[in-house]
Amino acid sequence: MSEKCYDRHGRWRSKTIAFRISPEEDEVINQIVGLTGLTKQDYIVANMMRHQLKIVPNPRVHKALKTFFIDVVEQLKRIEKAGELTDEFVTVLRFALTIYAGLGDGKKKSES
DSSP states (O other): OOOOOBOTTSOBOOOOOOOOOOHHHHHHHHHHHHHHTSOHHHHHHHHHTTOOOEEOOOHHHHHHHHHHHHHHHHHHHHHHHHOOOOHHHHHHHHHHHHHHHHHTSSOSOEEO
C-alpha cells in the first residue's frame, strides 16, 4: 500500500471533489493552469479558497508563455482573415498578459 500524500502544511488530502465541465472550459482551465506553473489541483484549490496566486517565474512558466504567445500570433493571423475572436481566447490572453507584465517588473514573484 502506498504512503499517504500530505500537502505542504502537513494535511492529508483524503477527500475527492469532482465536477463536470465542457471541453471548451477544460481547454481554458488547462491553458491558464499551464501558464501558472502550478498543478491543476493547487490552482483550483487556491482559487476556490480565494488565495492570491503567486506565480514564480521558472523555466516551465517561461516555456508555457512562449508557447502560448506563438499560438496568439497564429490566432491573430487567423482572426485577421476571419474577423472573429472567441471569448475563451480573450480570457486566456488577458491572463497570460497579466503574468507576462509581472515578469518584467524586476520582482522575483508576480501576482495574478
